[in-house]
Amino acid sequence: MSTQQHPLGISFEFFPPNTDVGRDKLVGVRDALAEREPRFFSVTYGAGGSTQDRTLNTVRQVRESGFTTAPHLSCIGSEKGQLRELLARYRGEGIESLVALRGDLPSGMGGIGELRYANELVEFIREETGDHFEIAVAAYPESHPQAPNLDKDVENFARKMQAGANIAITQYFFTADAYFNFVDKARALGVEQPIIPGIMPITNYAKLARFSDACGAEIPRWIRKQLEAYGDDSESIAAFGDEVISRLCQRLLDGGAPGLHFYTLNQAAPTLRILDNITG
Template identity: 40%
Template structure:
């Protein structure tokens, strides 16, 4: 290691230890669909809760069945922990009246934070009747919710160009969104460039980077293909030969995410959102490195 490189690493670790007190984290979970996954989820929530995240979000797919499961998880988090629970809500499988009713029910049951999304279209040729910006507006008309929306540093898969996508995010913020959470990414530069471009169009809310600690490279490739996320050429090499070695895959995944977080925190990022995939170990280890401890 050259002297300059050693100094850079030293300075990165030094600055990380100094800024730890300012850092906020949040976690995403998804509703379990089996008894085994349910146990994993609640063990993870129990493990991560002492880190005092700003909030924890719970996803849901299209369809009221999943939404009910999301609501059950949210209610249990509220009842059994001191965490701020934020359900995902999408507008493609519900009309305005139903969405207003859902929002009122959430507000009445003590939910104050919602992650507002358009949601995936069941048929990609169909044009949605509502967009996330409409949902943000609707939620704000019901009550003064704290609203997070999605941002896409590398562009939404359906956006015709990056500028179109950026202006769409601005519409969501102008409608009343309080922050944006980014799609996961591995090219830190793409996030930093995106953050700068947000400022140029007048987006003044926090763009929280979404961090995905990768334990399974093949699953990631599938995810990335669906979500328009660029996988750097060095990444497959990191996971080469580890198909049957989960322990090493986890260490590699944690290391990549930790490097990301270090560089981002050096660039002034104070908030991080972790896509936990309902598992606590890697997220817990990365938070520990960040100085987030019970």
């Protein structure tokens, strides 16, 4: 999504901090990761657009690094008029890349909105802005939690790509074969665009288990058991996590993955350790 290309095509995701301390910390994280010359940074977007202003402010902050920064944009809970205004705002800011998502309906919101699925959002963005934006969408190698089965999910994914997406970024996973199987199924349906594996460093078992249960990412039993055995030993958890994720990344790259997209959780050190392992 940028002319500044890392040999591995790496990219990094941040979430909008909600405190001054978090915003100040993110500057250092941004600078440390920018030294690895990422293809792009991305910034998440809260359910129903609940962090819309913070997303844009974070994008502005991250863009000071000189690298492409893509805000996430979700359609659930939003009307076309709202999305049209936001797209115009992003264009006015000089933003040229987006991550287009369906999003989740937060509790308490009354309606889904005019667009129900990510393929409709991609179509809408193309109708409104032509080719101005490079658009990334999500992929789920282990199937979206609400999909009836993997084949149906890949069909839905193919519709997003055919609607005009440029690249896909996957949900994180810990089994390389899940990614390769998903890519094979997508290619069989005519998807030719890059499908970039999403990578989650392992630093805290409780948080990882909570995230994974919520998004449907499978933590293999052997990884769960080892992490449970370490208890509160954060150093052992980090060392084990670095080894597991570094091996996963190397296998993905050896198998032809076009790059790696790291879910940083606004931390630099875990991702940097993994990159050092696979590039050293």
